[in-house]
Amino acid sequence: MIRSVVAGCGAYLPARTLTNEELAQKVDTSDAWIVERTGIRERHIAAEGELTSDLARIAAERALADARIAAEEVDLIVLATATPDLTFPATAAKVQSQLGIRRGAAFDIQAVCTGFIYALAVADNFLKAGQFKTALVIGAETFSRILDWNDRGTCVLFGDGAGAVVLRAEEARGTNRDRGVLSTHLHADGRQHDLLYVDGGPSSTGTSGFLRMAGKEVFRHAVVNLAAVVDEALHANGLTAKDVDWLVPHQANKRILDATARKLGLAPEKVIVTVDKHGNTSAASVPLALAAGAADGRIKPGQLLLLEAMGGGFTWGSALVRW
Missing domain, CATH: 3.40.47.10 (Thiolase/Chalcone synthase)
Incomplete structure (x- = not known):
């Protein structure tokens, strides 16, 4: 039996932090109102010109470093996002190029907040089927770009960021x-x-x-x-x-x-x-x-x-x- 084993993980958050107090200066809300109803105290916002692919690439690089795996070993990238850089091509293909990977497959998955679970399932099934050996599974979003900053019911909830895991196909035996x-x-x-x-x-x-x-x-x-x-x-x-x-x-x-x-x-x-x-x-x-x-x-x-x-x-x- 082949299993998809998590070899490493990584994350990236944009430098800009937006607090509840700052939001309260823009819309009719307060830190107490947001914390009571959501538990959120702050969120990160991508800088001007900072794209979903940029967030995804850094998270992927950190996951590869954590796994101690070279980028060229990756033969599958599945990137979950509802905020791609462009309508096409896939943001995953751009990340593949930025990482210097020249083989395998790269594509996006769109299931909004469930996207990473969907992407993990897709990559897992590819690895178990023997079609690929090493996968990068990424979730990356710049939701700040699709928020109505006058709608206090939604703009206080969302932030930007990216996370990634490296999956490796390994035979399920012994300690594994x-x-x-x-x-x-x-x-x-x-x-x-x-x-x-x-x-x-x-x-x-x-x-x-x-x-x-x-x-x-x-x-x-x-x-x-x-x-x-x-x-x-x-x-x-x-x-x-x-x-x-x-x-x-x-x-x-x-x-x-x-x-x-x-x-x-x-x-x-x-x-x-x-x-x-x-x-x-x-x-x-x-x-x-x-x-x-x-x-x-x-x-x-x-x-x-x-x-x-x-x-x-x-x-x-x-x-x-x-x-």
């Missing part, structure tokens, strides 16, 4: 038998389109548009769907929530994180939380949280990680990973 991606679980329900979407696009308006969201309805669906897809992952592997060392969730809202953990019976200290410092970085949020947990030593080899996310579409998914 239980390591790697154990399973992935993906879902979508296009009927919920109008609850979270961007009101623009090349085929509809010819503009990039702005993000629009029905926050209360999204919250309700998120708690139900995330708890269900986490249960699905555990059941598929004959495990329970007690077996999980770390829940690594999409960082949308601290209240959603808390509600999901309660539904699973997981202690709050078992949840990796970065939403207070990053805001919602869409497809970048799960790999950013992974990188944060690995960098500070919380996530250790052999531990069981449960990744989950939900985004516009609706899309949602989970992945069970033995670090």
Whole structure:
């Protein structure tokens, strides 16, 4: 049996930090209002001229350094983003070129906030099938470019950033038998389109548009769907929530994180939380949280990680990973 083993991870956040206090000077909000409803205290904003590909490249370089793998060993890049540099070509192809990689495949995945889970699932299946050996899975976003900065219900929630992991195909035997991606679980329900979407696009308006969201309805669906897809992952592997060392969730809202953990019976200290410092970085949020947990030593080899996310579409998914 071939398993996709996590060999390294990396992250990048733009230098510019935007605090709640600064936002309160632009829209009718306050630090207390934002923290109470979301848990967010600050977020990072890409500089003028700093593109999604720039964020993705740096995160990828750091993941490769962490894995001690040369870029030329990579033969697959799957990049999850809802904010690509251009309509085409794929941002992944640009990152491939910037890294000096001259072989294999590179393409983008668009599942909004669930994008990294989708990308991880795609890369995992390619590696298990034997088609590729080493994959870069990246989540990168510049959501600040599609925000209506006059809409206090959305502009306070999102930030920019990128995270990446290196996956290597390894035979599951000996000490490696239980390591790697154990399973992935993906879902979508296009009927919920109008609850979270961007009101623009090349085929509809010819503009990039702005993000629009029905926050209360999204919250309700998120708690139900995330708890269900986490249960699905555990059941598929004959495990329970007690077996999980770390829940690594999409960082949308601290209240959603808390509600999901309660539904699973997981202690709050078992949840990796970065939403207070990053805001919602869409497809970048799960790999950013992974990188944060690995960098500070919380996530250790052999531990069981449960990744989950939900985004516009609706899309949602989970992945069970033995670090």
